[in-house]
Structures are given as structure tokens and as C-alpha cells.
Amino acid sequence: MNFYPLEKLHRLYDGYIKPFKVAGRDLLLVQDSGSAYLISNRCPHMDAPLTHASLRGGLLRCPMHGIEFDLHSGGARGGPAACLPSLEKFPIVYEGNQLGVML
Ligand code: FES
Numbered sequence: 001m002n003f004y005p006l007e008k009l010h011r012l013y014d015g016y017i018k019p020f021k022v023a024g025r026d027l028l029l030v031q032d033s034g035s036a037y038l039i040s041n042r043c044p045h046m047d048a049p050l051t052h053a054s055l056r057g058g059l060l061r062c063p064m065h066g067i068e069f070d071l072h073s074g075g076a077r078g079g080p081a082a083c084l085p086s087l088e089k090f091p092i093v094y095e096g097n098q099l100g101v102m103l
Contacts (some may be wrong), residue, residue, distance in 0.1 A: 003093060005100040006039070012036055012099075019051045023103040030071065031041065032058055037071045037099055040088035044069070045077065 005023045006029055007067050016031040020053050024042040032055045039060075048064035055061075059077065061067040067084070068077045076087030092099050 001102045003095060003100055003102055005095070005098045007100075008098050009094075010097070014095075015055055017053065017055060019049070019053070022101060025103065026073075027101065028053075030055060030060065032060075032071055033040070035071070036092055037100065038090040038092050039071075039074070040090075042088070043067070044085040044087060045081070 006020055012031045014031055014033060018029050020027045020029060028038050028041040028050050043050055043062045043064060045065060045067050048062060050060065050062060052063045055062045058071050059062050060071055061068045067081045069087050070077060070100065074089050076082055076084040090101050093102050
């Protein structure tokens with residue numbers, strides 16, 4: 001496994017959302033309420049990219065059909081959506097003044 005740096009810590013802010021292509025994977029780095037999350041940039045519903053998703057109160061809302069996912073648990077919120085697979089999350093690795101991922 002290798003460390004892939006993604007972003008300097010001082011560049012993160014609540015509402016930050018940025019896609020990365022790393023080792024053949026499409027990833028999305030987001031920050032909400034002071035917490036950073038690294039997830040697959042694919043919606044578990046129908047694989048739409050989440051680059052233009054909206055963030056609110058710990059929820060990531062997919063722009064394609066509006067399903068909301070809890071960033072902390074990864075699970076979909078609301079009615080039938082609750083049976084969808086969770087967001088694919090990756091552990092964030094902190095190294096010096098930046099964060100990244102081991103892949
Ligand atoms: S593809 Fe994301 S909600 Fe349908």
C-alpha cells in the first residue's frame with residue numbers, strides 16, 4: 001500500500017467537497033461540521049458521481065435523485081432508501097500538514 005496525499009489541512013473548511021482520482025479509484029473528500037470524510041465518488045443508488053452533491057447537517061444529498069446519506073454512518077436516509085448499500089468510506093490518513101489515503 002502507498003500513501004497518496006490529497007489535500008493540505010489548512011485548505012479544508014465546512015462545505016469543502018472535491019473529487020480525486022487515485023490509483024484508479026474515484027474518491028470524494030468532503031468536510032462537514034469540522035469532520036473530514038473520504039468516500040467513493042459513486043452514489044450507492046445508481047452510481048452517479050457525487051461531485052455536485054450538497055452538504056447539510058452531516059448529510060450528503062446526491063444530485064441525481066436527491067437521496068441523502070449520513071456521512072458518519074454512510075447509510076441512506078428515509079423510507080425505501082434505507083435498504084440501499086452505504087457509502088463506501090475510506091480511512092483518512094494524516095501525515096504532517098496534509099491528509100491522504102493508503103491504497
Ligand atoms: S444515483 Fe444518487 S440518488 Fe440516485
